[in-house]
Amino acid sequence: xxxxxxxxxxxxxxxxxxxxxxxxxxxxxxxxxxxxxxxxxxxxxxxxxxxxxxxxxxxxxxxxxxxxxxxxxxxxxxxxxxxxxxxxxxxxxxxxxxxxxxxxxxxxxxxxxxxxxxxxxxxxxxxxxxxxxxxxxxxxxxxxxxxxxxxxxxxxxxxxxxxxxxxxxxxxxxxxxxxxxxxxxxxxxxxxxxxxxxxxxxxxxxxxxxxxxxxxxxxxxxxxxxxxxxxxxxxxxxxxxxxxxxxxxxxxxxxxxxxxxxxxxxxxxxxxxxxxxxxxxxxxxxxxxxxxxxxxxxxxxxxxxxxxxxxxxxxxxxxxxxxxxxxxx
Numbered sequence: 001x002x003x004x005x006x007x008x009x010x011x012x013x014x015x016x017x018x019x020x021x022x023x024x025x026x027x028x029x030x031x032x033x034x035x036x037x038x039x040x041x042x043x044x045x046x047x048x049x050x051x052x053x054x055x056x057x058x059x060x061x062x063x064x065x066x067x068x069x070x071x072x073x074x075x076x077x078x079x080x081x082x083x084x085x086x087x088x089x090x091x092x093x094x095x096x097x098x099x100x101x102x103x104x105x106x107x108x109x110x111x112x113x114x115x116x117x118x119x120x121x122x123x124x125x126x127x128x129x130x131x132x133x134x135x136x137x138x139x140x141x142x143x144x145x146x147x148x149x150x151x152x153x154x155x156x157x158x159x160x161x162x163x164x165x166x167x168x169x170x171x172x173x174x175x176x177x178x179x180x181x182x183x184x185x186x187x188x189x190x191x192x193x194x195x196x197x198x199x200x201x202x203x204x205x206x207x208x209x210x211x212x213x214x215x216x217x218x219x220x221x222x223x224x225x226x227x228x229x230x231x232x233x234x235x236x237x238x239x240x241x242x243x244x245x246x247x248x249x250x251x252x253x254x255x256x257x258x259x260x261x262x263x264x265x266x267x268x269x270x271x272x273x274x275x276x277x278x279x280x281x282x283x284x285x286x287x288x289x290x291x292x293x294x295x296x297x298x299x300x301x302x303x304x305x306x307x308x309x310x311x312x313x314x315x316x317x318x319x320x321x322x323x324x325x326x327x328x329x
Contacts, residue, residue, distance in 0.1 A: 029102065111288075141166075
């Protein structure tokens with residue numbers, strides 16, 4: 001089969017379409033003809049040599065896919081050839097075929113295209129895990145979602161909205177904030193023009209945020225501590241702004257009774273991912289079918305233009321997901 005392969009991993013890496021061996025499904029796996037996949041920042045890190053694939057998984061890029069089942073393992077009972085499926089992968093989505101455990105695959109709702117389905121797994125599962133499992137989100141809480149126009153951010157705004165949360169979000173442009181508003185965010189903050197902590201205190205009051213999702217890290221630590229409410233929770237998913245913080249005041253953690261957690265999803269074990277996938281299906285699949293939850297697609301690229309797609313994400317131009325198609329061309 002053909003797949004996108006990283007040549008010369010590092011700062012001078014290139015992505016080329018090359019011939020590789022077609023994966024073979026194990027007893028409980030299915031082989032899927034990939035119709036679409038989507039970009040994640042983990043792909044950018046992996047091509048730079050900074051984020052290796054989990055042991056035993058495909059070394060190819062691509063953490064999600066949608067497609068058609070073409071072959072099933074000899075103990076698979078849930079799927080048949082021809083079924084439309086989508087799901088989260090540890091790697092291997094940038095290819096004509098990929099394998100996935102039968103319990104990790106989800107049926108594509110009839111109302112979703114392959115492109116839309118491919119834009120769901122990584123972002124929505126990450127957002128659901130962060131808000132509901134790690135963040136212990138309750139109804140009517142006040143939530144701050146940084147990077148609200150990112151793939152995970154757009155999913156998180158929608159999921160928080162299903163809990164009737166009041167949502168504040170940060171982004172870098174008026175267009176991105178408008179997308180966040182359309183998805184349900186109440187307080188829109190351009191972090192290039194104003195301090196989010198000031199705006200939050202004006203809108204919601206001091207110590208008002210129950211839960212924060214943060215991808216940025218260092219520059220947001222102190223203002224995050226400032227706005228969190230008593231018994232507030234802070235969930236870290238990345239440190240795009242740096243991981244070292246100066247002059248950390250630990251007293252706020254103590255006196256506000258704060259919970260601070262961090263998580264990655266890719267290196268979780270299979271049993272955890274299966275439980276998460278099942279919980280997400282119960283929570284979201286019907287809403288995805290009805291359009292109450294929807295993936296936000298920034299752009300679609302033929303996979304032959306993968307370098308352009310990566311550059312768009314690298315330049316932080318995307319609002320929502322960037323999707324790759326055309327694997328059968």
